[in-house]
Amino acid sequence: MSVSDSTGITAPQTHKRPKDSDTLTDRAYQQLEEMIVTLRLEPGQVLSEAQLAEDLGIGRTPVREALQRLASEGLVNVLPRRGVLVSEINLSRQLLLLELRREVERLCARKAAQRATADERDGFRALADDLAAVADNRDDAGFMRLDLQFNRALVQAGRNEFAERAMRRIQGLSRRFWFQHYREVLDLERCARLHADVARAIARGDADGAATASDALMDYIVEFTRATV
Amino acid sequence: MSVSDSTGITAPQTHKRPKDSDTLTDRAYQQLEEMIVTLRLEPGQVLSEAQLAEDLGIGRTPVREALQRLASEGLVNVLPRRGVLVSEINLSRQLLLLELRREVERLCARKAAQRATADERDGFRALADDLAAVADNRDDAGFMRLDLQFNRALVQAGRNEFAERAMRRIQGLSRRFWFQHYREVLDLERCARLHADVARAIARGDADGAATASDALMDYIVEFTRATV
DNA sequence: CAACAGATATATCGCCCGCATGTTACGTCA
DNA sequence: TGACGTAACATGCGGGCGATATATCTGTTG
Numbered sequence: 001m002s003v004s005d006s007t008g009i010t011a012p013q014t015h016k017r018p019k020d021s022d023t024l025t026d027r028a029y030q031q032l033e034e035m036i037v038t039l040r041l042e043p044g045q046v047l048s049e050a051q052l053a054e055d056l057g058i059g060r061t062p063v064r065e066a067l068q069r070l071a072s073e074g075l076v077n078v079l080p081r082r083g084v085l086v087s088e089i090n091l092s093r094q095l096l097l098l099e100l101r102r103e104v105e106r107l108c109a110r111k112a113a114q115r116a117t118a119d120e121r122d123g124f125r126a127l128a129d130d131l132a133a134v135a136d137n138r139d140d141a142g143f144m145r146l147d148l149q150f151n152r153a154l155v156q157a158g159r160n161e162f163a164e165r166a167m168r169r170i171q172g173l174s175r176r177f178w179f180q181h182y183r184e185v186l187d188l189e190r191c192a193r194l195h196a197d198v199a200r201a202i203a204r205g206d207a208d209g210a211a212t213a214s215d216a217l218m219d220y221i222v223e224f225t226r227a228t229v
Numbered sequence: 230m231s232v233s234d235s236t237g238i239t240a241p242q243t244h245k246r247p248k249d250s251d252t253l254t255d256r257a258y259q260q261l262e263e264m265i266v267t268l269r270l271e272p273g274q275v276l277s278e279a280q281l282a283e284d285l286g287i288g289r290t291p292v293r294e295a296l297q298r299l300a301s302e303g304l305v306n307v308l309p310r311r312g313v314l315v316s317e318i319n320l321s322r323q324l325l326l327l328e329l330r331r332e333v334e335r336l337c338a339r340k341a342a343q344r345a346t347a348d349e350r351d352g353f354r355a356l357a358d359d360l361a362a363v364a365d366n367r368d369d370a371g372f373m374r375l376d377l378q379f380n381r382a383l384v385q386a387g388r389n390e391f392a393e394r395a396m397r398r399i400q401g402l403s404r405r406f407w408f409q410h411y412r413e414v415l416d417l418e419r420c421a422r423l424h425a426d427v428a429r430a431i432a433r434g435d436a437d438g439a440a441t442a443s444d445a446l447m448d449y450i451v452e453f454t455r456a457t458v
Numbered sequence: 459c460a461a462c463a464g465a466t467a468t469a470t471c472g473c474c475c476g477c478a479t480g481t482t483a484c485g486t487c488a
Numbered sequence: 489t490g491a492c493g494t495a496a497c498a499t500g501c502g503g504g505c506g507a508t509a510t511a512t513c514t515g516t517t518g
Binding site for chain 1: 294297298301303322325326328329332333335336340388389390391392394395398399
């Protein structure tokens with residue numbers, strides 16, 4: 001139940017850049033988000049700041065601040081003097097989240113098609129090719145990696161810090177559901193091709209095309225989400 | 230629904246006090262947001278937690294947490310050992326914000342038209358009438374009040390906690406710009422009527438109509454924003 | 459004997475405040 | 489004038505204290 005096998009404070013050693021000015025709050029946030037998204041902390045579980053602080057080997061303050069950030073994203077909610085509850089994943093909530101994600105992602109796609117630099121367009125073209133290859137080879141891990149890369153490129157090329165922030169918040173909740181169910185019902189090939197369609201539309205600067213492609217992708221994701229019951 | 234904090238608009242207790250379980254962090258957040266939105270704290274100004282804590286008569290912790298929430302909304306940003314900077318308002322940033330707001334608000338309007346209860350529809354009808362009256366009388370303060378009420382009803386009837394959270398974040402930055410410039414170039418009558426159109430479409434359950442009315446309203450807001458230069 | 463109401467115990471957060479550390483500004487000296 | 493040391497001040501963080509919600513125990517009653 002507790003997370004006693006935490007690797008300690010130093011170096012999450014992920015693929016991410018080891019930013020030198022990483023505060024403990026940031027680290028705690030990253031670790032907790034990862035644990036929640038990957039279901040190592042299960043929905044419905046109640047945690048305490050003190051326990052988490054001990055497990056992570058840091059003080060209560062950074063843990064508390066990280067938890068508040070997670071609460072603002074909806075991954076946990078704090079019960080005033082009882083503890084923090086890892087929020088449940090239920091289908092209807094997930095569909096509500098997708099309602100919002102559809103709008104924001106379409107905006108990002110449209111704006112990315114308008115605003116991407118030449119380099120970024122090259123990147124989207126390459127991404128589309130890679131996605132097509134992954135679709136042919138049915139490479140799970142490769143797709144997950146490309147999906148992450150795609151989302152990052154999308155918000156980057158969209159050039160809208162507010163949409164970026166909103167997307168970042170949405171991602172966490174989305175990723176958790178994804179992580180939980182993708183093995184069961186994901187049509188990897190179709191999903192990868194739909195991603196590639198968006199990427200290609202952006203690459204050629206077709207804003208309307210990118211928007212409709214994004215909607216098509218979201219249609220599939222909604223379908224995928226519904227299929228998990 | 231999550232922690233439903235009704236944001237009283239002004240600092241001291243208004244006529245409404247559902248429960249005094251407001252934490253100091255909540256109070257600090259409300260007060261600081263109000264001060265920033267109303268430009269009592271000017272953009273570019275650097276603040277310190279300790280100073281604010283002393284001014285508000287509370288400890289540093291609630292102030293710190295409130296500032297982090299404000300930072301997540303983009304109203305301030307913290308300079309790592311230097312202080313907190315009240316973020317600047319510039320036109321291009323505001324336009325980017327409106328890009329996102331257009332999408333989220335259209336979503337809320339559409340969903341509100343689909344999901345509002347009979348009581349809520351009555352509320353929107355009444356709101357539309359009040360807005361029309363305000364448009365005739367050119368009642369500034371009345372409009373501001375109705376606008377707040379309208380936005381709250383909109384996200385409430387939209388029945389989407391995630392869109393609600395996103396809108397709440399957007400409101401702060403939007404309201405500040407509004408507060409700063411509405412005296413100069415606001416066409417109150419037109420703006421009130423556009424609001425009323427959205428409200429009426431929601432009241433009659435016309436989702437597409439609500440969406441296009443919302444877009445028309447946002448078109449005007451963009452025009453208003455551009456006119457401030 | 460079972461069920462229940464009240465008293466007590468325990469766990470948890472909300473908050474305060476002190477210390478450590480990093481950044482900036484400024485006075486001082488060559 | 490310029491470089492440098494130092495002081496002032498900022499946040500990052502740790503940990504303690506008190507209030508309070510919940511669970512546990514106890515005594516009472518039908």
